[in-house]
Amino acid sequence: MxxxxxxxxxxxxxxxxxxxxxxxxxxxxxxxxxxxxxxxxxxxxxxxxxxxxxxxxxxxxxxxxxxxxxxxxxxxxxxxxxxxxxxxxxxxxxxxxxxxxxxxxxxxxxxxxxxxxxxxxxxxxxxxxxxxxxxxxxxxxxxxxxxxxxxxxxxxxxxxxxxxxxxxxxxxxxxxxxxxxxxxxxxxxxxxxxxxxxxxxxxxxxxxxxxxxxxxxxxxxxxxxxxxxxxxxxxxxxxxxxxxxxxxxxxxxxxxxxxxxxxxxxxxxxxxxxxxxxxxxxxxxxxxxxxxxxxxxxxxxxxxWNLPGEAPVTFHPEQASWRLGETKVQPSYREAARVRLLGALHHQLFSRTTVLSRGFAWLVRRPLWAGERGARWLHGLERSVKRPLVGCDTCGSCRLEHTLYICPETCPKGLANGPCGGTQLNRCEFGDRECIHSVRYRTAKADREAALASQQLIACVEVGDRHRSSWPVWFAAPREQPAQPD
The missing domain is CATH 3.20.20.220 (TIM Barrel)
Known part of the structure; x- marks a missing residue:
């Protein structure tokens, strides 16, 4: 029906x-x-x-x-x-x-x-x-x-x-x-x-x-x-x-x-x-x-919405009243520097165009890493490098290039494409942090090229891919071009 x-x-x-x-x-x-x-x-x-x-x-x-x-x-x-x-x-x-x-x-x-x-x-x-x-x-x-x-x-x-x-x-x-x-x-x-x-x-x-x-x-x-x-x-x-x-x-x-x-x-x-x-x-x-x-x-x-003797009703919180079209926020110096530095590092290691990235691609695609022990060692290496840097949880399908180098795994729900509806004045629904997508929004103002890349639709992480290295997969798969804005 x-x-x-x-x-x-x-x-x-x-x-x-x-x-x-x-x-x-x-x-x-x-x-x-x-x-x-x-x-x-x-x-x-x-x-x-x-x-x-x-x-x-x-x-x-x-x-x-x-x-x-x-x-x-x-x-x-x-x-x-x-x-x-x-x-x-x-x-x-x-x-x-x-x-x-x-x-x-x-x-x-x-x-x-x-x-x-x-x-x-x-x-x-x-x-x-x-x-x-x-x-x-x-x-x-x-x-x-x-x-x-x-x-x-x-x-x-x-x-x-x-x-x-x-x-x-x-x-x-x-x-x-x-x-x-x-x-x-x-x-x-x-x-x-x-x-x-x-x-x-x-x-x-x-x-x-x-x-x-x-x-x-x-x-x-x-x-x-x-x-x-x-x-x-x-x-x-x-x-x-x-x-x-x-x-x-x-x-x-x-x-x-x-x-x-x-x-x-x-x-x-x-x-x-x-x-x-x-x-x-x-x-x-x-x-x-x-x-x-x-x-x-x-x-x-x-x-x-009014009664005699009562204060006038407003529907926004006391702390803020933003409306669509108002744009004032800017990334902090640290946020702007971070996306540029990580973007430059990503280009050197993962672009497939630099000498360093071609060498890294050759290294991580060796048969050594295909076995159970080698895969476990490479996964541990990637996690130990990236977790202190971006909070990586080795999802096996790295999306950092499309999330302004803010790892989706640091969201309690693991959201990559944007926020849920539960934020309150930029605070995560869980209440213990700022929403990573609010940080991402500010960061996008620091680098137009990265902001355009972040508009790509990001597929879900498959359950069988979790907790393994994303590096061999990255270099094995054809690189998708970011979707252009309408």
Whole structure:
């Protein structure tokens, strides 16, 4: 049932109902009842099945789909948490058997229990996953994520940088991270409209109350400002019914405006009961009747986020308020020098054009290293040289040339093509470091040639290649030319 694909192709606004699978018969019954409506305010409905939102023990999206009493239009998720290529290919086969061909590919937020420095957990990132699925299932509807709710230049610029890669890798649409800043929604839409081949954007929304806002403060990549939290607390103090009604009103206003300005649809989270959907539909219809032009909408939106006696609400963190197009940051002297020095070293040893690189190529391709003992010794040598220099974990497929000599293995998720959506003011989702892709964004300003090379799509590391030397493979394989920017 290709309801979403058809709607996107026809330019018809669509509504996706978020469902996080839990072993609860009541929740499945409620979803089935809501999906039996077929439409919300005349917009076609699709249910999305979350993947590993809590832990590995969650019901899989396929299990959740099979547990619904009736077949309904479904968008399955695939989270790359602790997954490899074979796991994705296995899901594709299972989806074929179930007659499903719509997939939202996500790297995924931090896997429960994953702590840096302990046993490494690798994530099949969305860019590589898109490439795999697009090659294996050319006609499927594929989506990926974009988080525009970033308020420092490095993390925001890196998000759009990676989103461009997702489009190049085969994404048919982008699904935004959950957010409340309508200026950022407009920013993302304007960015998409400037792309060579614009794709549909879908906004993820929720009816936010004080309780939900406190929970969302702990969700990676979601921004809840202090002034938002203060106003929501004042609503809750008035009464639960008052707060609930205002939360539905805000959600309806967001949906109405996003449909007007050109979004392809909304991905609504937090609707767990048929009554919630009834209330939302009634609120949307009321907004449609009341609001005839943008000024009226803005006045209604401002009123929905303000209460007498409370401070004005802002949606950005207190520390920063960056918007796309603002560019002020520069690499530090050390960052700029580092990329140039390592680039020069790489050219001398790995370009295949210098005397030193040809000699090094001859050396590492000797039969001596093909045996088990020789391969182990060469792996140890490469690791001992590169780990102190760049943090290398000898993935067997070195990508430093395309990552500005910032090793992807130093990211707790092992991401090479760009950041996940979980950064907060340049800090990694794990909280113990600056995101390496924020550093990479700054570094790109130091060397244009290296920055262009970094735009190449980087394939995933194959599990069988890990913990072996990349040097013989580097010189054995033909060198790929970096993709040129559009």
């Amino acid at each position: 290709n309801t979403l694909k058809t709607a996107l192709q026809q330019g018809r606004f669509a509504c996706i109902l978020e469902f996080v699978p839990k072993p609860s018969a009541a929740r499945f019954a409620a979803v089935a009842t809501m999906m039996a409506r077929v439409e919300l305010c005349g917009w076609p409905l699709t249910v999305s099945m979350g993947d590993r939102v809590g832990s590995r023990l969650d019901l899989s999206p396929l299990e959740a789909h099979a547990s619904l009493p009736e077949r309904v239009p479904t968008l399955l998720h695939f989270s790359g948490k602790d997954r490899e290529r074979q796991d994705l290919l296995a899901q594709l086969e299972q989806m074929d058997a179930a007659g499903l061909d719509q997939l939202l590919l996500l790297t995924g937020d931090r896997l429960h229990g994953h702590r840096p420095g302990e046993h490494p957990v690798r994530y099949l990132e969305s860019v590589a996953a898109l490439q795999i699925v697009r090659q294996a299932r050319p006609d499927w509807l594929l989506g990926a994520a974009l988080n525009p709710f970033k308020y420092r230049e490095e993390e925001g610029g890196a998000q759009y940088f990676k989103a461009t890669k997702k489009l190049q890798a085969g994404a048919d649409f982008l699904d935004l991270q959950l957010g409340f800043d309508m200026d950022k929604h407009i920013e993302a839409l304007q960015w998409m409209q400037r792309q060579p081949v614009p794709k549909p954007l879908i906004a993820c929304l929720i009816a936010v109350t004080h309780g939900r806002a406190k929970m969302l403060q702990h969700v990676a990549g979601v921004t809840v400002s202090p002034s938002m939290l203060q106003m929501l607390a004042a609503e809750a103090a008035e009464s639960k019914a008052f707060a609930q009604a205002r939360s539905i009103r805000r959600l309806a206003l967001q949906v109405t405006e996003l449909a007007r300005i050109g979004y392809a649809g909304v991905h609504v989270s937090g609707l767990h009961e048929p009554a919630h959907m009834d209330a939302l539909e009634a609120a949307i219809e009321q907004c449609r009747a009341e609001i005839q032009h943008p000024a009226q909408w803005q006045a209604a939106w401002d009123a929905a």
